[in-house]
Amino acid sequence: MKRFLKHTLWVLLPLIVLAYPLDRWLSARLKQSHTLANGEYLVWNDIYDRQINSELAIYGSSRAWRHFDPQILEDSLGMKAYNLGMDGYGFYLQYMRHLEYLKYNPKPKYIILSLDLFTFEMPKGLYNSGQFIPYMRSSAYMKQYLQPLQGFSVYDYYVPLLRYFGKKTELKEALKIGFKGEQQPALRTRGFAGNPESFNEDFQNAAKMIEKYTVLIDSPCVQLLHRFLSDCKKEDIQVIMVYSPQYTAIKQFLVGKEALVALYQKFAATYQIPFLDYSEDVLCFDQSNFYNTSHMNTKGATLFSQKLAHFLKRNTLLSKNLPVKP
């Protein structure tokens, strides 16, 4: 038996000894990635390195980081802005990012909360899960909010190296950066990245497969938005809810958008905050502003950011009685 245990230990020893330093090394390299996980590492690094010292923060999903150009808002409004839009997630994980952001950075004066069709949808699993890997062992909020979602096991948060199991893309990126350094330009600037592409044909393909999309309103997300808005009120942070443009053709597939907008309006009324609905704006009817049905390209994002900045400026951002319609 002694011989068996000794030999087994000899095989496992390199894994046990190397697990922790290798984990640290890989995580440190992966954090340097400028492009992987749609540039989310850049935003997480800014959060954890206390680099976000902005008066205006933009929250939301991919529609946030693709549509709201902080530079345009900054130039127009004269205040520092940062886009914290999170790829692929509704409010459930946006709220987790909000908590992390406030934990390490000074609170903003204003938050633009980008709303869309998926805001109240609970994630089914972890999309783009690689973005959490370097940080999840040390972040209590990540543990709390990611654990109920399928994607990582409970051991991944505690056992070194385990969460890299089978993560070929992340391992490859970390090794590449480790040996060559990061040579790609940063995908996002202060959280924002425009996409210069013109409208692609994914919509036509998707239209063949999906007949209808029913908007989901999951109550845990609704509860979180209530908590968020109450907290912001207490902290004296002004929230402006914005439903950014979506290509008009998407309407034919949607079921339940009216109820969703009504819910947003109810939130706005309850907390006395502005709700700016651009989902029927003139920008929505021009295909050249989009690269797919729910995302604007660089041209569209520029036009929209200018329009929003102009509106906020004209109506004075600090006012608590902004009109509901832009």
Added chain:
Amino acid sequence: MLFNSFSFALFLPVVFALYWFVFNKNHKAQNILLLLSSYFFYACWDWRFLFLLIFSTALDYYSGIRIARATKQKNRKIWFWLSIGINIGFLGVFKYYNFFAENMAALLAQFGMKAHPTLLQVILPVGISFYTFHGLSYVIDVYKNRIKEERNFADYAVFVSFFPLLVAGPIERATHLLPQIKKTRYFDYAYAVSGLRQILWGLFKKIVIADNCAEMANELFNYTSGHNGSALWLGALFFTFQIYGDFSGYSDIALGTARLFGIDLLRNFAYPYFSRDIAEFWRRWHISLSSWFRDYVYIPLGGSKVALWKQIRNTFIIFILSGFWHGAQWTFIAWGVLNALYFMPLLLFRNNRKHIDIVAPNSLFPGFREALSIALTFILTMIAWVFFRAQDMQHAWLYLKGMFSKTIFQVPNIQNMPKALMVLAFIGLFTGIEWLGRRHTFALEGLTKQTKGLQYLIYLTLILVIFVFAGSPQQFIYFQF
């Protein structure tokens, strides 16, 4: 608790340590430990079904005693059929009720009669087909006086529920496993090392081969109409290796784990894709199920010692039952029928026992004819797997139609071609290793002949490959059966 999960990686050493260091003085205590561990392992899936498992175990245990005790043949028969009836009844309710109810309603509708059967919304208890077959074989063997009834409940319960084989086999026989459970077991270094080696190889098969193949096969089977013929052939190939890697990987982990406890389980796979005809394939694929049907259905029906038409009938019965055992779907039945059809020429020309030994036992490569036979058998098997994997019969026909369309000569239109090439490279490497190890019960078994340094290097390389190239985790296919 999956075999390839971290939970199992914690569970196994704990049970191992208790077994060899705390309860090593008393094999009865070891058996109790194995039983409690097995029940805990099963409860991790769904604790409610643990009661069903315990009930099924108790029923067969008690039936065995009553059958043995009965002085009149009539009483023996009553207890025998009671046990068989309840066991089959459980399978019928949990696994087959909805299938029969739906098909009966469809049949009645053909005659203009409307029926609205009540369908059961129940989850299939994991492993029910496996532990039911354990119990059935025991009761039949006691009834046929092949074995003595078991009087120790704990020993019998370990035979049914031993955690390595509980949820996906191999389907054990009381004659093979019970004597091992009853005797004192001693730790054997070589045996335990061989067990760990088999576990490692099983993990490689499951995590690297099966899970990566699954990702590719899912793309092709889920979006069949969007792919050309050559891509669909690749999809069938990926599934062929997925199911082999998945199930034989599971079996390797089960056998290896059992070895750590000094227990030898029945071998379930013997390099089936190197078979030279379909009869040989079925002697090498899911051996514990094939031999179960052979011993408890085929031979009682007369086996091969009856007239030719009866042999043909028996063959069809076995294959259809085998298909139906996998699940209540027409696709599984079609898979069984197709295999029976493949078998017919061999039966008619009395060639079904031509290839008993492993191919090319004394040479590195097979002869030309052997290679051709292997390739043909492999292709036939691959086509049959399409029925196994398809969602329904319509889907299977659509898939096969695509496979045999003119687009077979086009470049495969697979979305993630680099990934497909990587998986193909792994399949090639895996097949090569299996070929070199085909004389052993599992491919890595022959490592004992290598130097310690080389063995060590191979272990670490395998661990590294598993770590880096693991596919996205998939449920073991055979858990659903």
